[in-house]
Amino acid sequence: MSEALRFELLGPQRAWYAGRPLDLGPAKQRAVLAVLLLAAGRPVPTGQIVEAVWPDEAPVNGLNVVQKHVAGLRRVLEPDRSPRTPARVLTLTDAGYLLRVPPEAVDAARFERGVRRARAAQAAGRTAEALAEVSAALELWQGEPFTGFGGAYFETARHRLVELRAVALETRTELELADGRHGELVGRLVELVAEFPVRERLRHQLMLALHRSGRQAEALAAYREYAGLLRDEYGIEPGGALQDLHRRILRADPDLLAGARPERAGAGERWAGDPEPIPAAPEAPAQ
Incomplete structure (x- = not known):
C-alpha cells in the first residue's frame, strides 16, 4: 500500500496514490501530514503534533482534534480501505502516530x-x-x-x-x-x-x-x-x-584560469554565510 504513495514537500504540498492526485484536506490536516512526513518511519507523540501544528494556542481538545485529522488522512491515504479494516499506512503506536512510508516516497x-x-x-x-x-x-x-x-x-x-x-x-x-x-x-x-x-x-x-x-x-x-x-x-x-x-x-x-586546481577555502576554513554541516531533520517539539 505505502509503495503506491508519493509526497512532495519541496514547494506546494502534494500527494499521489497510484498516480492519482490526492485531496489532502484543510490546512491543519495538511500540517499534521507534513509533521508526520518529516518524521516518516518514526512515531510522533500526539502532544508534539499539537505543539507543532498549533504553536500559538493549542485547542482545548487538541488530542481529539489530531485524532480527527488523522482519521481524515487515513481515508485519503488508503482510499481503497474498508472502514472496518485497520489502517496500515498511518497507525497509532505506544510512542505516537507512525506514518509507514519509505523515505523514497518523500x-x-x-x-x-x-x-x-x-x-x-x-x-x-x-x-x-x-x-x-x-x-x-x-x-x-x-x-x-x-x-x-x-x-x-x-x-x-x-x-x-x-x-x-x-x-x-x-x-x-x-x-x-x-x-x-x-x-x-x-x-x-x-x-x-x-x-x-x-x-x-x-x-x-x-x-x-x-x-x-x-x-x-x-x-x-x-x-x-x-x-x-x-x-x-x-x-x-x-x-x-x-x-x-x-x-x-x-x-x-x-x-x-580554467583547468587550474579548484578554488576553494583552505582546509578548515568556512565561507561567510555558509551553514553548519548538514544538520539532522528537526525533531517535533518536546511535550
Whole structure:
C-alpha cells in the first residue's frame, strides 16, 4: 500500500496514490501530514503534533482534534480501505502516530539523500557522479516548502531545507566551474547572488566565473559591491578566501584560469554565510 504513495514537500504540498492526485484536506490536516512526513518511519507523540501544528494556542481538545485529522488522512491515504479494516499506512503506536512510508516516497528525503551522495562523491573525486547526483536532487525543488504553515517547528524545517538547497547550488557550481563551464554560469550566479546576498561562496564563484570569462573588471566590481554591502549592513569585511581571490585577480594570477586546481577555502576554513554541516531533520517539539 505505502509503495503506491508519493509526497512532495519541496514547494506546494502534494500527494499521489497510484498516480492519482490526492485531496489532502484543510490546512491543519495538511500540517499534521507534513509533521508526520518529516518524521516518516518514526512515531510522533500526539502532544508534539499539537505543539507543532498549533504553536500559538493549542485547542482545548487538541488530542481529539489530531485524532480527527488523522482519521481524515487515513481515508485519503488508503482510499481503497474498508472502514472496518485497520489502517496500515498511518497507525497509532505506544510512542505516537507512525506514518509507514519509505523515505523514497518523500521528495524532501530524496533531496537530502541526493545532496549527501553528491558531496561524498565530490570528496572522493568522482566529479561526474557528484554532478549527476546534485543536479538530480535540485530538480526536485519546486519552491519554498511549508508556505502557509507557521510556528517554530515549520520555520526550522523550512530554514534547514533552504540552506541545504543553497549548499547543493554551490556544490553544483563548483563542479561546473571545475569542468570549464564558467561562461554559461555567470548569468545563473548573478541570480543566485541576488537570492542569497550574503553567501560568500557564491560571491567567490561569481568572481571566478567572470575572471575566467575575461571579464576582470566585472569580477573586481562584484567584489567591491559585496564588500560595500558587508560594511554598510554588518560592519565587517569579506572573508580571507574572498580577499585572496580579489588580490589574485588584481595581479592576473595564471593559476586562476580554467583547468587550474579548484578554488576553494583552505582546509578548515568556512565561507561567510555558509551553514553548519548538514544538520539532522528537526525533531517535533518536546511535550
